[in-house]
Amino acid sequence: MKLLELYIFRRAFQMFLVTLLPVLTIIWTIQVLGRINLVTDTGQSIGSFATLATFILPTIIPVVLPFAIVIGVTQTLNAMNNDSELAVIDAAGSARSVIYRPVILLAVLMAAFSFLITNFVEPASRVSAREMVAEAYADLLSSVIEEKTFRSIEEGLYVQISERHSNRVLTGIFLVDYRDPNWDLIYYAREGSIAEDGKTLTMRDGEVHRKAKDGRISIVKFVSYAFDLSSMTESTGEAPVFSSDRSLAFLLNPDPTDKTFLASPGSFRAELHRRLSDWILPIVFALLSLVVTGGARSSRRARLHPMVVALAICFALRWLTFYVTNLSRNNYSITPLIYGVPIAFGLLAIFMLATNRQLTMPSLLTDFTGRWVGKARNRLVNGASGPKGGTA
Structure with missing residues (x-):
């Protein structure tokens, strides 16, 4: 070169x-x-x-x-x-x-x-x-979510836990599910556990509040309730x-x-x-x-x-x-x-x-560009010079 x-x-x-x-x-x-x-x-x-x-x-x-x-x-x-x-x-x-x-x-x-x-x-x-x-x-519920803190797992699904124990056991579970367009669901359970595959949350000794779109509210108490997490784990656990x-x-x-x-x-x-x-x-x-x-x-x-x-x-x-x-x-x-x-x-x-x-x-x-540049230049020049003031 x-x-x-x-x-x-x-x-x-x-x-x-x-x-x-x-x-x-x-x-x-x-x-x-x-x-x-x-x-x-x-x-x-x-x-x-x-x-x-x-x-x-x-x-x-x-x-x-x-x-x-x-x-x-x-x-x-x-x-x-x-x-x-x-x-x-x-x-x-x-x-x-x-x-x-x-x-x-x-x-x-x-x-x-x-x-x-x-x-x-x-x-x-x-x-x-x-x-x-x-x-x-992938393992957001069982190992990442901080205790006593609301977190959004996915759009329309929120969860809070009071304490996390060994063997994937959780206590003080509060879960809000707005994903169903027909129902607003609120779950509360004293304790629960997550399955080894991460696809099921089993809640015990709790209740679920269901509110329909027409305003009707129902409360159901349960001894044990299995909440399906498969859709969440599939959408977040596998790239x-x-x-x-x-x-x-x-x-x-x-x-x-x-x-x-x-x-x-x-x-x-x-x-x-x-x-x-x-x-x-x-x-x-x-x-x-x-x-x-x-x-x-x-x-x-x-x-x-x-x-x-x-x-x-x-x-x-x-x-x-x-x-x-x-x-x-x-x-x-x-x-x-x-x-x-x-x-x-x-x-x-x-x-x-x-x-x-x-x-x-x-x-x-x-020609158009030349005229536009000329007008812009004239405005800048006139603006910089300013109005001439007279004496009273």
Whole structure:
């Protein structure tokens, strides 16, 4: 790699990291805080919460990485243009490939990294995160819920216990069940115990208050009453598996007897082609960024900042790929478009780069933007100067 190419590669890579790390941290923090209930509801330690946060990180990287490339490349080349570096490169007789090669090399490296994360790291981390949450909720009644504290087990089901004893014995059980739309049920029992499989709570010496939707109330005392926890343990004790959790090997050769696959084979097909096509986006985004900022240009000609143009195009392309992927779940004939859409954008960008064409905004949009910017500038100038006051 030539010295000039190494210089461009280093600047673009540094700007890429400067963009990727803060944005990744912000999105990661938002995703992690959305799962803070793992600590508040199940009493897990901060170490478990940190482990869950680590499992979430690989699911965010493939989404943020292509846009970090757009910002890194666009900002680097735009700064070089403002400093007249691109003009000097052209004046020295250097080929445009001197600018293109380091950017494409960076995009190819990040595309390979994205492919590894998407197909090998992300599925395993998704499964680990789901299993961790499932295990945390699995034995919620018998070992996690604090004494003399109301806790929500699931939507519409609340429980409080006075004391917990050995052999899964509980005393002072107070349980509220609002899950049935026809009845509001309140249970109280002096003591009870949870079965070894965690699917039955046997309450003894208590009563149940039943209130119908029409206001009728009935009270039934019981010596022993078995409360079914199977639906709760099934929903929290076993991690659900979706198409996004499956390995690449399974998606390439799915098990024809798998219940999840039989229920929605289209989602597995769409997930496979999404994984095999998403790695193309960093390369296509880099090519589009080169089209927008890859040549020397006068700042007087630009009505919109190159960053705005590049991000607008890439956001539109990303949305289109999401849309086509979702459509392919129910329509197999749309599957080629999952690859065709990014490849078409990439070929168009390559054609424009090969013929030294620059992306120009439509004259109508350019004139409108120029008038809007001019009016905004005049308002700022007039507002800064303020009204001229006279003397009385």
